[in-house]
Amino acid sequence: MNHNTSHSRAAGRASRYAGLELEYADQIIAGLRAHGLGYQEIARTLGIRARRVEATLGEIGVLHGRGVSLTEIAVRVGLPRSTVHDIAGAQQRQSTARKTAVLAAISDMHGMQRDVLGWFLGMERNHVLSLVKQLHKEGSIHKPAEVQAGEKWVVPTRVTAARYLGWRPADWHPPLGLAEHYRAVAQARVMLVGADRALWVPERVLRHRIGKTAGPNGKTRSGEPLLSSGRTPLLGHPHVHDGRFLGVVEGTYGWWALEVELSKKDPEHMDIALKGAIRAARDATEEAMVGVLYLCRTPAVIDNVNAAYDRLPDHEFGEVLALDLLVRDFDQKWRKFLTDYAARREAAKAASSNRRRRTLIHLTSREAS
Known part of the structure; x- marks a missing residue:
């Protein structure tokens, strides 16, 4: 009787859950997990299977792909080891x-x-x-x-x-009007730091940081913070860089702010953007910034940024400001990257071919002996 009662309650929960749209279902599952519930608790609360919880959260797949033991995964996600084994084994994808x-x-x-x-x-x-x-x-x-x-x-x-x-x-x-900008920023990341996430702070993260501290008056209707950037300079609003990276730029090692400029701006907007980029680097607390790197497309854009630099007021941006500002040619840097990239690929292919040749010679020698 207790079993039937439990089954009826689960069926009732499942019925209520089935009426939810997928988007809200994912939000509920993620929200319950964020509040500390394990997979089994979430599944029981919503009257769904643990596989459905995994479909939203994906923690078992990620941990299993990293080589974490099934026992440890079971402890982390709050499921019996046998259930984790079944889910991990049944997943078609491998992380x-x-x-x-x-x-x-x-x-x-x-x-x-x-x-x-x-x-x-x-x-x-x-x-x-x-x-x-x-x-x-x-x-x-x-x-x-x-x-x-x-x-x-x-x-x-x-x-x-x-x-x-x-x-x-x-x-x-990707919005059509900004797709080229997002492409260029991704190219810049490839050039500057590659795949190492520890060396890169994306614009998306920077926006999220500011959004957590922005009051309701500093946000749009969608809840996003109203920010200034290189592509949309806004006077009086916090500036967000296109990214930040840890590396060496012309002999100086440290955290650099990145600004990608693809088109020429009118002087007023360029002044707002440049001042905002420098102030955001100066006032950064999460990363100790050493400078701002501008990667610009075309000589006209480079001149545009340099002219804005010449207009900076000395009392705020003079010698007392311990930051470097470098303005460089984006396309020139990218061409050099592609040349170096091609050379590395050819060297890797040659090394691989030589390894196969040495292996073949070794095997042939063994057969001859």
Whole structure:
């Protein structure tokens, strides 16, 4: 009788849950997990199976892909080991290190075009296409979409992005007017730091940081903070960089703010953008900034930024400001990167060919003996 009563209650919960839209179901599951409930508790509360919880959270797949033992996974997610074994064994996808790197990167950067993703991973085009196809089949990304001329965009689903960012972002698709800018920022990351997340703080994270401290008057109707940036300078609003990276730029090591400028601005807007970028670097608390790097397309844009620099007031931006400001040619840097990248790929192929040749010679020698 107790069993039947329990079954009836579960059926009632399942019936109520079945009426929810998928979007709200994911939010409820993620919210319960954020409040400390384990998989089994969430499943019982909502009257669903643990597999459904895993479909939203994906923690078992990620941990299993990292080589964490089933016993430890069971403790972390709050499930019997046998259930974890069944879920991990039944999952068609395997969370490999490469998949994790891709999903983390496109979550950080909002998305990437397939060719940029290839440079990011150091993979040939056919391998990138195969990987993207697999990720779409698994439901980790949206269907690749062509926005501007060139390669299609690879964009994570909202649920996937939430796993890697640590919060639930708004769903994102590359806007036509800004697609080239997002592409250029992704290229800059590839050039400057590559795939190491520890060396890169994306704009998405910087916006989230500011949003957590912004009051209601500093937010839009959607709840997003109203911020100034290089592409949309707004006087009187906090500035968000295109990214920050840890590395060496012309002999100076440390955290650098990145600004990517693709088009010339009128002097007023360029002044707002440059002052905001410098102030944001100066006032940063999470990273100790050493400078601001501008990567600009065309000599006219470089002159535009340099002219704004010459107009900076000395009382705020003079010698007392211990930050470097470097303005460099984006396309020149990118051409050099592609040349170096091609050389590294050829060297790797040659080394691989030599290894195979040495192995063949070794085996032939053994047969002869």
